[in-house]
Amino acid sequence: MNLLFVCSRNQWRSPTAEAIFKNSQEHQVQSAGTEPSARIKITEKLxxxxxxxxxxxxxxxxxxxxxxxxxxxxxxxxxxxxxxxYQFMDEELIDLIKISVSPYL
Incomplete structure (x- = not known):
């Protein structure tokens, strides 16, 4: 299953989510941002x-x-x-992401 995580600037939250799930055997993971200044901008292709x-x-x-x-x-x-x-890989952020995403996987 392909998972896309999106935040504003693709700086802290969505890259953290990508890092958490990137080594999964069941999922392919990418992240993007919605702002023009995003590190990786969301696209139709994504x-x-x-x-x-x-x-x-x-x-x-x-x-x-x-x-x-x-x-x-x-x-x-x-x-x-x-x-x-939250900052990138903040422990509380990691916990929130895992708890929030797990019902969908």
Whole structure:
């Protein structure tokens, strides 16, 4: 299963999620951001690749729906409700991601 994790700048939350799941035998994982300044920007190609798209906040789902309405229509898009208050690989962030994502895997 292909998992895509999305936050704003692809700096802390989504790269942390990618790092957590990247060595999984069952999943392929990528991350992206919705902002123009994102390290890796979300694209139609990434959306098409993903089986499930996990976004950190509702605003990320809204931005994806606005920009990619045609391609995201048939995708499972899950809001994790993880605020932008953590650094990369923060222990609390890792726990939140694992707990939030596990029901979908």
């Amino acid at each position: 959306i098409n690749w993903a089986d499930i798209i996990f976004v950190m906040e509702k605003k990320h789902r809204e931005r994806i729906n606005q920009r990619f309405a045609r391609v995201v229509d048939k995708k499972e898009l899950v809001v994790l409700d993880i605020p932008d208050e």
